[in-house]
Amino acid sequence: MSLVLLLFVLSKGFKGSRVRDVRVRGFGTGGVDTWQTTPSVGWSRIVPKFHAAIVKFDIAYPYGKKHEEYTKLSAAGRGSPELLVAEVGVKDYGDMENMDLAERFGVTKEDFPKVKFFVNGKDKPFDFDGEFNAEELKKFIRRHSEVYIGLEGCLETFDRIVDRFMTTENQSDKKGLLRKAEDEWDKLKSPSDQQIAETYVKIMRKVLEKGGEFISLEKTRVEGLMIGRITKEKKEEMQGRLNVLKSFTHDEL
Numbered sequence: 001m002s003l004v005l006l007l008f009v010l011s012k013g014f015k016g017s018r019v020r021d022v023r024v025r026g027f028g029t030g031g032v033d034t035w036q037t038t039p040s041v042g043w044s045r046i047v048p049k050f051h052a053a054i055v056k057f058d059i060a061y062p063y064g065k066k067h068e069e070y071t072k073l074s075a076a077g078r079g080s081p082e083l084l085v086a087e088v089g090v091k092d093y094g095d096m097e098n099m100d101l102a103e104r105f106g107v108t109k110e111d112f113p114k115v116k117f118f119v120n121g122k123d124k125p126f127d128f129d130g131e132f133n134a135e136e137l138k139k140f141i142r143r144h145s146e147v148y149i150g151l152e153g154c155l156e157t158f159d160r161i162v163d164r165f166m167t168t169e170n171q172s173d174k175k176g177l178l179r180k181a182e183d184e185w186d187k188l189k190s191p192s193d194q195q196i197a198e199t200y201v202k203i204m205r206k207v208l209e210k211g212g213e214f215i216s217l218e219k220t221r222v223e224g225l226m227i228g229r230i231t232k233e234k235k236e237e238m239q240g241r242l243n244v245l246k247s248f249t250h251d252e253l
């Protein structure tokens with residue numbers, strides 16, 4: 001039912017309009033390194049395959065900082081098979097390409113770049129109003145959907161375990177999930193992934209010991225450390241820790 005709804009929402013927007021230049025990245029197995037132009041005829045075949053689609057309405061040939069940030073998002077989206085990252089180029093001159101589509105979603109030229117997020121099962125897209133950068137866009141995706149898109153320095157396997165860990169009240173289930181995380185940590189080969197896994201496991205142990213309040217206290221502590229005079233390296237480490245902590249509080253993202 002929800003998939004049908006997504007199709008409906010999107011087809012309402014896209015069917016019959018002249019979408020000739022929807023650029024898609026992260027589509028296809030193995031990832032795609034450049035933006036791919038998908039002809040409108042492909043759109044209705046592609047979109048239903050995804051649980052969610054994030055779409056940027058912008059000028060026909062976007063450039064600059066915001067576009068770079070969106071490109072970063074699309075690169076991160078390559079690891080999320082359920083997510084479509086797309087862009088609709090709108091021309092307010094000549095053949096007025098995709099202008100009708102922008103109008104249908106209430107997007108005007110002054111709004112560019114405007115990001116809308118279509119989620120399976122929701123009857124209206126979500127509007128992105130945050131600061132325009134890749135991390136904020138990812139948080140926006142995570143806040144409004146179950147689609148996985150990693151924050152920098154997070155690992156999907158552990159994020160999934162942590163979601164269950166934080167939602168169950170059952171202590172023996174919590175312990176089981178901690179053991180599962182420890183096992184996953186053992187399986188990792190890359191030293192940087194091992195370090196991230198260690199952060200997850202240590203936080204889980206603390207939560208078992210001290211309860212869920214540990215997360216907000218620890219977040220405050222780490223944020224405090226980051227204000228201080230610390231090296232760039234240390235700062236990155238702290239940001240990674242903060243992002244892992246955010247994985248423990250899905251709703252606060």
Ligand SMILES: *[C@@H]1O[C@H](CO)[C@@H](O)[C@H](O)[C@H]1NC(C)=O
Nearest residue numbers: 168169170171172173174176
């Ligand atoms: C917790 O979960 C275990 C199975 O994982 C179950 O045997 C036990 O009864 C549950 N405890 C409570 C208090 O619900």
